[in-house]
Every structure is written in C-alpha cells, then in structure tokens.
C-alpha cells in the first residue's frame with residue numbers, strides 16, 4: 031500500500047526550486063500534484079480576466095511537465111480547505127505539502143487545513159518559496175513592521191543571504207491510478223465571446239520553460255542597459271519577469287542567485303526588494319486593496335466618478351498621449367511599463383479625481399502580473415495613502431513625463447499612433463484646473479492628519 035504525497039500548487043507553478051515538491055519527493059512515495067480554483071472561500075479575491083488567461087496556459091504547461099516526469103496534476107474547483115482535505119482522504123494520502131502564501135484569507139485557509147489534516151494523522155507542512163524574506167522575519171528595532179522602503183531593504187540585506195535554489199527534479203513518481211480531475215477547459219478561464227486575448231498570445235508564452243528562457247535572455251543580453259534605461263518605456267530594458275514571479279514560474283531565489291552570478295546586482299535586486307516590501311506591507315495590513323494605509327486619507331472627498339472620464343481612461347481616450355499609450359498597451363498585452371503605470375495611475379487619481387481603488391480594480395482585471403500585494407501597494411503609493419508613498423501634492427504632469435521619458439515619442443507612436451498624427455485626439459480635462467482641484471481636495475486630508 032502506498033500513501034501518496036499531495037503537492038498543492040498555488041502561486042508557484044513550477045518544478046524548479048519548489049520546496050514543497052522537494053519535501054514530497056524526499057518522502058519516497060508517489061506524488062500527486064493538485065491545483066484548486068477557489069472562487070468560493072470567504073475573502074479570496076476572484077482572479078481578473080488577464081490573470082485567468084495566464085493561469086490557463088501556465089497550468090497546461092505545468093500539467094505537461096508533471097506528466098513527462100511521471101506524475102500528474104489534478105484540477106479541482108471549490109473552497110480549498112474542503113477540496114484539499116477531500117482529495118487527501120480519497121487518495122489515501124499520507125502527507126500534503128505546500129509553499130506559503132501571505133494574504134490573510136489565504137493564511138486562514140492554510141492554517142485551518144493544516145490543523146484538520148494533522149488531526150487526521152497526516153503530515154501537513156508548508157515552506158517559504160515565494161518571497162526572499164518572510165514578512166515576520168524583518169522587523170524594526172522596536173519589533174514593528176517597516177513603513178519605509180530603504181531601511182526595510184537594508185534590514186533584509188543584513189539577514190542571511192536567501193537560500194540557493196533547489197534543482198528541478200527529473201523524475202517525479204506518480205500514483206498508478208490518478209484521482210479524477212476537472213477538465214481545464216471546463217473552468218472557462220480563456221475569454222471567448224469576444225476573444226480579446228490575441229495581444230496577450232502575441233506577447234507572452236506562459237509556463238516555466240519560457241520563464242527560464244526569458245530570465246536567461248535578460249541576464250545575458252538585456253540587463254546591461256537596465257540601470258540607465260529602466261525608466262524609458264520604449265527601451266525594452268526591464269526584465270518582463272513580473273508575471274513569472276506573480277505565477278511563481280520562477281522563484282525569487284532563482285532570480286536572485288542567477289542575477290548575482292551574472293553580475294546583475296544593485297538596482298535590479300532592489301526592485302525585487304520593492305516586491306518584498308509590498309508583501310511585507312500586505313502581511314501586516316491585510317486590507318491593503320480596499321483601505322487607505324494612512325487613515326487620514328479616509329477624509330479625502332472623492333467626488334462621484336464621472337463615468338465618461340473613467341471609460342476614457344480605461345480605453346486610452348483621454349487625449350493625453352502617454353496615458354493613452356499606456357492604457358492601450360495594458361489592454362492589448364496585459365502589461366504596462368512601470369513608469370507609465372505611475373503616470374496613468376496619477377492621472378486617474380489626481381487629474382480625474384477618481385478613487386485609487388477604482389483604478390486598482392481595473393489593473394487587477396487587465397494585468398497578467400496582477401498581484402495581491404504589488405498592485406494595491408503601488409496604487410496606494412501613487413495616491414499618497416500608502417507606505418513610503420509619493421506625497422499626494424506631487425502631481426505628475428503627463429505631458430512633461432512624456433517629454434522626459436519618451437522624448438522621441440517612440441513609445442507613444444507604438445501604442446497611440448493617433449497622437450503623433452496631424453489630428454491628435456482632444457484632451458478630456460484641463461491639466462492646470464484639475465491639478466488645482468486635486469490640491470484643494472487634499473486640504474481635507476491635511477486637516478484630518
């Protein structure tokens with residue numbers, strides 16, 4: 031009689047550097063891979079459209095890779111705590127392993143499941159794999175969470191170096207009769223009526239092998255211009271690894287060590303540090319996506335959003351070239367360059383006076399890298415309500431930003447060619463007036479603090 035080990039895959043759709051998978055292999059019993067689509071447990075945020083597209087393809091790749099090595103990926107849908115326990119029982123599993131998540135609803139599910147499995151006599155064990163420094167391991171001298179990035183990252187760097195990545199297993203023994211699995215198609219993760227994913231298909235190939243290729247390409251060819259050109263949207267100088275990290279097709283440990291080995295350090299690693307800081311912040315402030323981190327911002331008098339303005343922003347029809355280019359890049363590819371994310375977010379919040387939460391939701395739905403921590407963290411950063419945030423009164427001027435970061439209008443010509451034509455589209459607001467209105471509204475926050 032065997033007592034298989036279940037590896038519950040979540041935001042770690044890879045085989046390399048997967049401590050939960052390693053633990054399962056070390057148990058010397060057959061391995062069952064499991065992914066649960068949980069759209070029922072309380073507090074779990076439903077995935078956005080672009081994320082669902084990515085998930086479909088990444089799961090396809092993971093299933094194939096597990097099959098090639100002798101194992102299987104079982105797909106189940108429902109409240110994760112119940113679904114995992116059920117599979118463990120039905121498969122006669124002796125152990126369940128997973129890599130840790132850091133959002134509160136996810137942690138609640140995982141803690142309850144661990145207790146339930148252990149009560150039933152199973153081994154249930156979790157591992158650190160998705161962040162370099164687990165949130166509770168980094169604290170200020172007085173034991174509180176960090177609220178400023180620079181000392182946070184300095185404290186991380188003073189900790190022992192992140193562990194070396196684990197090698198990818200070449201063989202993963204499976205069970206002789208795989209438990210029943212949902213058909214991935216039945217989850218309907220791909221858009222159909224209409225199929226808006228053509229641009230995503232053109233730009234991305236989800237899955238671990240393509241992620242590894244991109245990391246290699248970035249480290250050997252593209253990273254030399256990173257420090258100088260990472261703020262230039264047309265330069266193609268950044269790593270494009272964000273969806274790979276979001277879905278865990280690469281671990282941060284792999285990226286860290288391979289970058290150091292390739293001599294790519296400082297600035298690039300410190301960007302990974304922002305990702306760590308976002309998770310640190312979310313761990314300590316679980317409501318980051320819905321509540322102002324700085325509570326004095328609760329006094330901000332958001333007017334009722336103008337639906338015309340909101341849809342002009344979403345569709346890239348504001349009449350401001352870099353904003354329109356960014357929003358169209360997002361819609362077509364599920365990605366937007368970081369500098370342009372900052373400019374488009376600032377425009378929504380400070381020129382259209384629309385609540386950052388509404389912008390955060392749009393990004394959540396449209397980004398392939400939409401991340402439980404980084405998205406809300408960065409929206410709050412732009413709004414001024416977040417951790418170590420840009421002050422509210424520092425309002426980006428989208429025209430000056432375009433001049434500075436896209437001086438030859440290359441990025442604009444690529445994504446919003448009508449803006450470099452003879453009849454550019456009209457601007458929906460006056461920058462000067464809206465700036466004034468935003469600063470006036472901000473007085474209420476100043477009064478509250």
Ligand code: FAD
Nearest residue numbers: 268269270271272301302304305368371400401404405408
């Ligand atoms: P690189 O410059 O190559 O950076 C390497 C990695 O560092 C990235 O892949 C990412 O994991 C991390 N990183 C870089 N900058 C940041 C940052 N500011 N915050 C957190 N991590 C960072 N990033 C997401 O991964 N998911 C999101 O949902 C997300 N939403 C954002 C929303 C707004 C309004 C803004 C301003 C930024 C957002 N970012 C988000 C951060 C950043 O824009 C992206 O991580 C970056 O553009 C990804 O491109 P890259 O992989 O080429 O970045």
